[in-house]
Amino acid sequence: MRKILFVLVAVAMLLSACGGAQPTATPTAAPTAAPTTAPAAVPTVAPTATPLPPGSIQINGAGATFPLPVYTEWAYAYQYVDPSVVINYQGIGSGGGKKAIIDGTVDFAGSDSVLKDEEYQAGKDLQMYPILAGAVVVIYNINWAQPFPADAKIPTLVLDRQTLVDIYSAKITKWNDPAILALNPDLGGYLPDASITVVHRSDGSGTTEIFTKALSAFSPEWKTNVGAGASVQWPVDKAGNGVGSKGNQGVAAAVQNTPNSLGYVELSYAVSNKLAYAAMRNKAGKVVQADAASVQSAMADFAGAFDAKLTANIVDAPGEGSWPIVGYTYLILHTTSMEDCLKARKLLEYIRWSLTDQGAGKRAAELGYAVLPPAVRDNVLAKLGEVTCKGQPVLK
Amino acid sequence: MLNQVKAIFSSRRSTWPKRLYGHGDPIWTLLLIFGSLLVPLLILAVGWMLWNQSAAARAEFGWNFLLPTLDANWDPIASNFQAWPFVYGTLLTSVVAIALAVPMSVGVAIFLAELCPSWLRLPLNWMIELLAAIPSVVYGLWGIFVFLPNIVAPVGSLMSKTLGQIPGLAPLFAGPMPHSGVSRLGAAFILAIMIMPTITAVTRDVLLSIPNSQREASLALGSTQWEAIWKVLLPYGLSGILGAILLGLGRALGETMAVTMVIGNSITGKPSLLSPGYTMASVIANEFAEAVSELHSQVLIEIGLVLFFLTLALNVAARLLVWSVARRTLQEVRS
Secondary structure, X not given: OHHHHHHHHHHHHHHHHHHXXXXXXXXXXXXXXXXXXXXXXXXXXXXXXXXXXXXXXXXXXXXXXXXHHHHXXXXXXXXXXXXXXXXXXXXXXXXXXXXXXXXXXXXXXXXXXXXXXXXXXXXXXXXXXXXXXXXXXXXXXXXXXXXXXXXXXXXXXEEEHHHHHHHHOOOOOEOOXXXXXXXXXXXXXXXXXXXXXXXXXXXXXXXXXXXHHHXXXXXXXXXXXXXXXXXXXXXXXXXXXXXXXXXXXXXXXXXXXXXXEEEEEEHXXXXXXXXXXXXXXXXXXXXXOOOHHHHHHHHHHOOOOOOOOOOOOXXXXXXXXXXXXXEEEEEEEEOOEOOOHHHHHHHHHHHHHHHHOHHHHHHHHXXXXXXXXXXXXXXXXXXXXXXXXXOEEOOO | OHHHXXXXXXXXXXXXXXXXXXXXXXXXXXXXXXXXXXXXXHHHHHHHHHHHHOHHHHHHHHHHHHOOOOOOOEEOOOOEEOOHHHHHHHHHHHHHHHHHHHHHHHHHHHHHHHHOOHHHHHHHHHHHHHHHHOOHHHHHHHHHHHHHHHHHHHHHHHHHHHHHHXXXXXXXXXXXXXXXXXXXXXXXXXXXXXXXXXXXXXHHHHHHOOOHHHHHHHHHOOOOHHHHHHHHHHHHOHHHHHHHHHHHHHHHHHOOHHHHHHOOOOOOOOOOOOOOOOOHHHHHHHHOOOOOOHHHHHHHHHHHHHHHHHHHHHHHHHHHHHHHHXXXXXXXXXX
16 A cells, blocks of 8 residues: 555655646747747837737727628728738627727727717727717608509618608607608609507617617707617607617618518618618708718718817708718727737727728728718828827837 | 455455545535535626626616606617616516416416326327427517417407407507517517426426325225315325426526517507516617616616615515415425
């Protein structure tokens, strides 16, 4: 018995001796490995001379889901522009993104809604940068009261600002309401005597925020009774003809499944799914369709309206060709307190690339987003140049 | 050979493995105690988190938050919240789902355990278990595109035309039924389908575990097969069947994704089963990600707390019911 114990102890000691010996053995091998890893620590000195190893810089972002498709594509494409950078963007919602950037758990946040004063105070040096704009459109599904002639093109439904507010306030509840008929003389006799099922988003979303901001701008009554936000108390719900659905897909499915219904989705979603969406009579009294030109026109109308934090409300634009339901989506950064200057530079370079690169802009436009007009973009680029790290400007 | 092995094991020299591993029992016991303590600890931790994180909301709204009302406020912009529409939606859809699912599942279980020809039993069992394995989001999709417009909508409009005309029941079955089928009734139907496999499988196992002597005795006394099932087997397995229903109820109360997709997510003033509604789990899933204001997220956590307590209370109540039933049947058996 004792002998066996002795053997066990001896074996254990041998094993531990081996374990102890390993660390002393490695340094002999280390010098050969060192030269390849060392440059990663000192690239700030000579950034262009020695390229960083691929994927060595991880930049994490989180926030709004509204721009998620285009951010994902940009992040993918940027790997070919600068292979050393890997950009992760998680669509956790604007609220979550704002919390994350205030807590410092991400390097940048995406948000459709503007930071509040107390959030600016909590985050100390936060700054917002508009990156893209998106439009919200009204999709509809009507069981026409009589069939259209076989060769006729079905006219697009036209709504004006007050009619849209009235529909979402449950003041207009029938498709053949005089207000709708007056806007759509071509559809007279086709609009049915049926009640309108009004679909809205059930999840809190930037789309809802843009849409309710627009309704608030259209009608002071909506502004006082309901207001604007990521989720609101819908008057149509109380009236009993409102239905909430989750996500753009949910709203689109609900509208497609419900005869005589109407709902709002992002333009990019309506375009890619070939849904019928209504034209609007804008503030200038002109009937406009939602497209890249009408959204850019709305941005240009408000190019001078930015405040110090680069935020602007761009709904209900006065221009003749402007789509009235438009909103910016923003990136949020810390402007003075970023710790890792190399990462800060890479992040700003990426943002500058996404704003200025033609391919990036083209891809965004294909996905249904509107890129910034030059006047706005120069504003944003100038503001990006003000970001500092440890007292030094990050972009030169 | 065998003797040699025995000799090695019985010799003094080879007792050391026994000494080394002989302490297994206390270690094992400690592990088990730790594991079983973990369960109440987890429940307490969840409850404490929900309670703690909703402090401001509870202070702001008090019991008014849960007051039954037809004109509830849920206004994130004015920060004015009342939870009744969600509580009502959860309770109504779960109760209707249970009412729809229980007769069906117990019937299927009786068929599977007592009446089914053996060649059919295996495929049926597989399919029941397959039904339980379908993810809830798939149920939701199928509900939106197939089940709701084609089955629930006609059934609902039939209900509003028949049950909705009976004076006492009119508010509960008031039409019009939405053409898309999106309604509390749709959610209840989907829930019933989702909890059916659970209830069926457990009830079937309960019935199968009843000793054959019970069946033989009642048949020998001259009862028909129907009487043997109805008067002997079901009472014998009642506590187990109630447990199965309890499992189903638990799933119905907490089911989120499928319900969110089919219930319409509308805070309406109508109490009708046929109008769109909302549940507690859905409102949390819908609004938590974008609950920007502190109070809004606190209120959603408070709804989580209410759901937590509701589930606990229902579980305790059902457990008491099972106990009392079990005691009663035991007494009946003894007498």
